[in-house]
Amino acid sequence: MRAAVIVAGGSGERFGREGGKQLAPVAGLPLVGHTLRAFEHCESVDAIVLVCHPDRIDEYRRAVVECGGAIKVVATVAGGATRRLSVAAGLAALPAGCSSIAVHDGARAFVDPATITGAFDALDGDRSLDGVVVGHPAYDTIKEVDSSGHVKGTPDRSRLWIAQTPQVFRADALMRAHARAEADGFEGTDDASLVERDGGTVRMIEGPRWNLKVTVPEDLTVLGVLLARRGEEERA
Numbered sequence: 001m002r003a004a005v006i007v008a009g010g011s012g013e014r015f016g017r018e019g020g021k022q023l024a025p026v027a028g029l030p031l032v033g034h035t036l037r038a039f040e041h042c043e044s045v046d047a048i049v050l051v052c053h054p055d056r057i058d059e060y061r062r063a064v065v066e067c068g069g070a071i072k073v074v075a076t077v078a079g080g081a082t083r084r085l086s087v088a089a090g091l092a093a094l095p096a097g098c099s100s101i102a103v104h105d106g107a108r109a110f111v112d113p114a115t116i117t118g119a120f121d122a123l124d125g126d127r128s129l130d131g132v133v134v135g136h137p138a139y140d141t142i143k144e145v146d147s148s149g150h151v152k153g154t155p156d157r158s159r160l161w162i163a164q165t166p167q168v169f170r171a172d173a174l175m176r177a178h179a180r181a182e183a184d185g186f187e188g189t190d191d192a193s194l195v196e197r198d199g200g201t202v203r204m205i206e207g208p209r210w211n212l213k214v215t216v217p218e219d220l221t222v223l224g225v226l227l228a229r230r231g232e233e234e235r236a
Contacts, residue, residue: 003100003102004103008022008035009051023056029063032050032106033064034227039072039113040072047094049077050073053079054079077090077093102165109223110211110230112208115134119132119133119134126203129201131169137157142160164211167191169191178194
């Protein structure tokens with residue numbers, strides 16, 4: 001069984017909008033509704049757990065209904081104080097028998113089924129891998145700076161990639177990495193960092209650059225344009 005944990009439990013403080021970003025309306029649906037729809041329509045996904053803000057579970061459940069029922073959603077659970085704890089809550093709610101698990105940011109609402117399937121297939125196609133991360137090469141120059149903004153170095157960007165989601169893992173590797181992180185009090189910035197820390201082998205695969213994560217209000221405008229264009233292409 002292939003499953004997905006969609007993490008939408010943050011407070012959205014950087015978004016600067018009352019109620020946060022996940023339920024902000026865009027192109028006829030709450031933001032997270034577009035994310036759910038992509039996973040619902042992906043034939044590679046058998047079960048979905050939605051992790052949401054603990055004070056807004058009923059609102060998120062309505063969002064599930066609004067996006068067309070999302071019958072693959074087996075649970076809507078409260079997130080924790082950190083991203084790692086929120087993912088852990090989602091993992092705990094998954095049905096037994098999962099062989100591989102995708103973790104995805106609810107705010108990456110322009111994800112498409114082909115990208116999700118590509119990540120699962122890349123993992124299944126190489127038994128040496130414990131995880132696959134969708135992303136793209138860093139095209140901009142990256143600067144390392146100190147707390148005052150002074151440049152301390154310029155890493156070789158030919159070796160740098162921008163990590164996105166979905167991130168897909170073998171279930172046992174992801175569960176083991178989360179258990180170790182819990183025991184050590186390690187947070188990490190994404191799930192791949194937990195698996196890497198546990199000795200797992202993770203590969204990056206290139207995905208669409210427009211798989212953006214909504215972080216600030218103007219991102220909604222960009223997402224709305226992308227969704228409208230996708231709708232026009234589907235109707236053509």
